[in-house]
Amino acid sequence: MTIPATTYPVxxxxxxxxxxxxxxxxxxxxxxxxxxxxxxxxxxxxxxRTGFAHLFEHLMFQGSENLEKLAHFRYxxxxxxxxxxxTHLDYTDYFETLPANALERTLFLxxxxxxxxxxxxxxxxxxxxxxxxxxxxxxxxxPYGGFPxxxxxxxMFDTFPxxxxxYGSFVDLESATVPDAQxxxxxxxxxxxxxxxxxxxxxxxxxxxxVERHFGDVPTxxxxxxxxxxEPDLTAERREAYTDRLAPLPxxxxxxxxPNPIDDFAxxxxxxxxxxxxxxxxxxxLVRRLVQRDRTATSIGGYLGFMGEPFETRDPTALLLQxxxxxxxxxxxxxxxxxxxxxxxAQEGLESGELDRTIARMATHxxxxxxxxxxxxxxxxxxxxxxxxxxxxxxxPRLLGEVTEDQIVAAAxxxxxxxxxxxxxxxNGGTE
Amino acid sequence: xxxxxxxxxxxxxELSLPGTAERKLAGGLTVIAIRRPSVPLVELRLRIPFxxxxxxxxxxxxxxxxxxxxxxxxxxxxxxxxxxxxxxxAGADPDRLLVSGNALVDGLPRLLAVLADVLGDATYPADxxxxxxxxxxxxxxxxxxxxxxxxxxxxxxxxxVDHPYAVQTPAAEDVKxxxxxxxxxxxxxxxxxxxxxxxxxxxxxxxxxxxxVEAALGSWHGAAPQIELPPAPSLVPGPLRLVxxxxxxxxxxxxxxPGVPRTHPDHAALQLANLIFGGYFSSRWVENIxxxxxxxxxxxxxxxxxxAGTILVVSAxxxxxxxxxxxxxxxxxxxxxxxxxxxxxxxxxxxxYALGTLQLGSSTQAGLAGLTSTYxxxxxxxxxxxxxxxxxxxxxLDEVAAAAAKYLAPARGVTVVLGDAEKIEGPLTGLxxxxxxxxx
Numbered sequence: 001m002t003i004p005a006t007t008y009p010v011x012x013x014x015x016x017x018x019x020x021x022x023x024x025x026x027x028x029x030x031x032x033x034x035x036x037x038x039x040x041x042x043x044x045x046x047x048x049r050t051g052f053a054h055l056f057e058h059l060m061f062q063g064s065e066n067l068e069k070l071a072h073f074r075y076x077x078x079x080x081x082x083x084x085x086x087t088h089l090d091y092t093d094y095f096e097t098l099p100a101n102a103l104e105r106t107l108f109l110x111x112x113x114x115x116x117x118x119x120x121x122x123x124x125x126x127x128x129x130x131x132x133x134x135x136x137x138x139x140x141x142x143p144y145g146g147f148p149x150x151x152x153x154x155x156m157f158d159t160f161p162x163x164x165x166x167y168g169s170f171v172d173l174e175s176a177t178v179p180d181a182q183x184x185x186x187x188x189x190x191x192x193x194x195x196x197x198x199x200x201x202x203x204x205x206x207x208x209x210x211v212e213r214h215f216g217d218v219p220t221x222x223x224x225x226x227x228x229x230x231e232p233d234l235t236a237e238r239r240e241a242y243t244d245r246l247a248p249l250p251x252x253x254x255x256x257x258x259p260n261p262i263d264d265f266a267x268x269x270x271x272x273x274x275x276x277x278x279x280x281x282x283x284x285x286l287v288r289r290l291v292q293r294d295r296t297a298t299s300i301g302g303y304l305g306f307m308g309e310p311f312e313t314r315d316p317t318a319l320l321l322q323x324x325x326x327x328x329x330x331x332x333x334x335x336x337x338x339x340x341x342x343x344x345x346a347q348e349g350l351e352s353g354e355l356d357r358t359i360a361r362m363a364t365h366x367x368x369x370x371x372x373x374x375x376x377x378x379x380x381x382x383x384x385x386x387x388x389x390x391x392x393x394x395x396x397p398r399l400l401g402e403v404t405e406d407q408i409v410a411a412a413x414x415x416x417x418x419x420x421x422x423x424x425x426x427x428n429g430g431t432e
Numbered sequence: 433x434x435x436x437x438x439x440x441x442x443x444x445x446e447l448s449l450p451g452t453a454e455r456k457l458a459g460g461l462t463v464i465a466i467r468r469p470s471v472p473l474v475e476l477r478l479r480i481p482f483x484x485x486x487x488x489x490x491x492x493x494x495x496x497x498x499x500x501x502x503x504x505x506x507x508x509x510x511x512x513x514x515x516x517x518x519x520x521x522a523g524a525d526p527d528r529l530l531v532s533g534n535a536l537v538d539g540l541p542r543l544l545a546v547l548a549d550v551l552g553d554a555t556y557p558a559d560x561x562x563x564x565x566x567x568x569x570x571x572x573x574x575x576x577x578x579x580x581x582x583x584x585x586x587x588x589x590x591x592x593v594d595h596p597y598a599v600q601t602p603a604a605e606d607v608k609x610x611x612x613x614x615x616x617x618x619x620x621x622x623x624x625x626x627x628x629x630x631x632x633x634x635x636x637x638x639x640x641x642x643x644x645v646e647a648a649l650g651s652w653h654g655a656a657p658q659i660e661l662p663p664a665p666s667l668v669p670g671p672l673r674l675v676x677x678x679x680x681x682x683x684x685x686x687x688x689x690p691g692v693p694r695t696h697p698d699h700a701a702l703q704l705a706n707l708i709f710g711g712y713f714s715s716r717w718v719e720n721i722x723x724x725x726x727x728x729x730x731x732x733x734x735x736x737x738x739x740a741g742t743i744l745v746v747s748a749x750x751x752x753x754x755x756x757x758x759x760x761x762x763x764x765x766x767x768x769x770x771x772x773x774x775x776x777x778x779x780x781x782x783x784x785y786a787l788g789t790l791q792l793g794s795s796t797q798a799g800l801a802g803l804t805s806t807y808x809x810x811x812x813x814x815x816x817x818x819x820x821x822x823x824x825x826x827x828x829l830d831e832v833a834a835a836a837a838k839y840l841a842p843a844r845g846v847t848v849v850l851g852d853a854e855k856i857e858g859p860l861t862g863l864x865x866x867x868x869x870x871x872x
Contacts, residue, residue, distance in 0.1 A: 001516055004472040004536060028470055029795035030445035066436045070723060074714045078781035079441055080788015083713075099788050101442035108439050129726025133682070137729055137749050141682045143577040201445075245679075248573045281519060282498070282510035292506065292563055298570045326570055357515040364517035364536055367471040371796045 003363045003401040010391040017220040018192030022390040024199040032200035033374035034106045035095040037381040040188035041088045042166035051168015054087040058127040063118035090314045097374035100201035111214040119181045143246040148253035149306045155240045156421035161229050190221035197381035200373035233257045234419050241424035250325040251425040255318035270407035271319050272310045275302035276358050297323040312382045346413035363397040453638035459653045460626030463645045465638035474540050474634030475797045477805035478531040481627045483659045488602035489618045492610045494522040499560035501553040516542045526596050527739045537635045544648035556615040569604045583684035583850040586675045591688045624656040629808045633801040664741025671865040676853035683755040683851030691742035700823040701835035707782035708774050717765040727758040756859030763842045770841035773833035
């Protein structure tokens with residue numbers, strides 16, 4: 001089957017203050033997506049301030065130069081749109097999707113907080129409380145909270161940027177101060193450290209004029225130097241376990257380091273495909289073996305990057321596999337079977353049609369992600385920020401299609417136990 | 433520093449709906465095809481009436497419908513679909529079975545061929561059924577460790593009592609008893625084209641797509657019994673129901689209030705009243721309990737339509753130590769809106785949001801497919817969106833105030849709280865009479 005592609009037109013330019021801008025017009029529906037991405041994430045937060053990048057993201061919604069607290073939300077929703085922000089390992093995004101007639105208003109809102117959020121002790125205390133509730137909902141009050149995205153990095157990595165808890169400890173969150181926030185803003189929320197992407201029902205000339213009008217006088221500040229967060233690959237297996245008092249069934253996740261997604265994209269892509277060969281659907285290798293045949297797992301998933309975003313991740317990162325086990329399940333057996341299946345691909349290669357069908361399904365996922373104007377703006381903003389190439393969005397399906405069986409075989413051969421970091425979820429009253 | 437003015441909105445775009453074709457096939461299947469060529473994909477939704485179908489059987493059927501036919505194994509089915517970038521899955525609620533999927537648009541014939549094979553010839557092989565049965569039992573066990581699920585179970589039981597909507601997750605013990613023969617019998621009885629609705633949305637020519645459906649599904653036949661559920665019971669206010677979850681660091685607050693169906697004259701006004709109360713971020717309740725008090729992260733209030741009835745559900749996960757105050761603020765905001773009219777600017781903001789949501793929701797293939805399939809299940813078509821937009825635009829402040837008084841008054845609702853009873857029963861008893869119950 002021919003792998004189709006999109007042909008979104010992509011306009012790029014940089015303002016005098018260093019802000020990079022991406023415009024992707026598509027006039028097929030009267031809606032737009034607007035994304036501002038800052039090149040700072042969990043890996044950049046200071047020691048003693050775990051969770052700070054995410055807490056700061058909340059503070060960016062608490063008012064700015066010309067906007068009272070609550071005004072941002074009201075203007076976006078009162079324009080018929082929705083908003084959010086999210087904090088990742090390597091970037092933080094702020095975004096809106098709205099009817100197209102709200103373009104100028106939205107640019108105003110984003111420019112205003114790029115000039116500076118209102119950082120007050122009251123707002124800080126309020127958002128520390130909100131973030132604590134967020135952590136309780138997503139981690140503390142549910143089974144498998146933070147598994148494996150918060151639980152596996154400290155097993156695999158040694159340095160603070162890569163290993164620490166990105167949601168943050170309550171002690172660190174409560175220690176955060178307004179001056180902390182001010183200096184974080186000054187260092188990382190610089191015009192030169194941001195990308196603005198707009199997709200959907202826009203006229204390029206008019207959108208360019210509006211971007212100049214609202215962002216042109218954002219003060220010029222250069223991007224801070226980005227540290228190299230690289231760590232050496234593992235040479236011996238690492239394995240830890242913890243008890244989840246709410247979990248009824250055991251689970252396990254393993255990760256293996258992969259090539260640098262930015263500097264060595266061609267070497268990285270086969271791993272993105274391999275994860276799908278192993279786990280995408282009932283015809284995939286590990287679902288057939290672990291779930292259907294051996295019944296040693298009730299589910300198995302595989303993906304690139306700790307937050308499951310293969311094209312929005314910098315080095316160091318990993319291929320992850322995570323399995324949930326039936327009652328009394330044997331984690332060692334699951335890990336041995338994964339080794340066997342990786343070895344089998346490394347020795348025997350793929351079945352006829354296996355690579356093509358895997359890539360066809362991946363193409364559908366990529367196209368579906370970008371059908372919504374917002375998904376398109378977000379992906380383009382990050383591609384521009386991390387790779388200087390927003391137009392790569394149109395090429396991803398084709399590039400996946402160029403991955404060869406030999407590359408998959410070679411990638412599978414690297415999934416060895418001695419390079420593996422594993423974290424195991426034990427249930428309450430477990431006998432092991 | 434001179435204050436800058438927030439720019440005004442540009443002129444509003446009218447909601448424009450895409451080209452649609454509809455045909456009822458000889459076997460009774462209604463097919464709706466919509467052209468939205470934004471990406472070279474096609475989305476599929478097949479809705480089959482399933483009221484009063486056995487719950488454990490239906491749950492397992494959704495997991496085994498694609499487990500094999502006389503010609504294809506479970507792996508064959510998945511590989512066939514994957515080869516055209518496709519996948520299909522099934523889910524169910526007390527009204528319907530829903531098959532959902534998508535594929536690269538050139539793969540539509542194969543997607544339909546696999547669907548036809550499964551609908552007409554699913555075999556429910558014993559081995560695969562055994563595997564999926566165990567997996568479903570495991571998943572039910574995991575669900576029962578999740579507070580949101582437990583709170584939902586308790587709320588449905590409290591609201592619907594002994595109506596078929598009251599229990600929507602089967603007991604693990606009952607799933608363990610389901611046999612392949614029962615699945616075959618359930619399929620033979622209920623999986624038929626009469627009353628079913630197939631929706632396709634994508635980079636397709638609508639009439640040609642319906643022709644392709646007719647060619648592929650022409651042999652799907654048979655008549656399912658047409659079963660209508662009795663209307664859901666009216667809410668019966670009473671004591672707050674407290675469900676104990678020892679050690680819980682948060683409490684799950686759930687309130688159900690009366691609602692009306694999409695075709696009811698009060699629907700637009702109630703939708704707007706709910707937005708003003710708590711139905712979006714810029715609402716009174718969210719601004720109060722999150723942005724002012726910091727009690728919670730993601731509170732929400734939603735109108736939930738089912739064929740036999742509509743309810744409005746208010747949900748928040750709050751820190752255990754603020755359970756009482758959070759409930760008090762919730763009742764306060766409901767009571768305030770039920771007793772005092774909102775301001776015109778609050779209505780205008782909510783209206784703009786509701787109208788924008790219609791444009792955004794219909795701007796993607798998946799969004800259009802979901803809306804079209806859902807509406808069709810209620811006898812509506814996509815033009816309902818445009819009609820509803822006009823109703824939203826015309827709704828007055830008086831109508832919103834009247835709807836709030838009629839539907840949002842807290843005394844008309846029921847309240848369920850799941851949490852650490854030892855810590856929260858005292859504060860809650862100060863606000864309401866309380867009855868204790870244990871998780872299902």
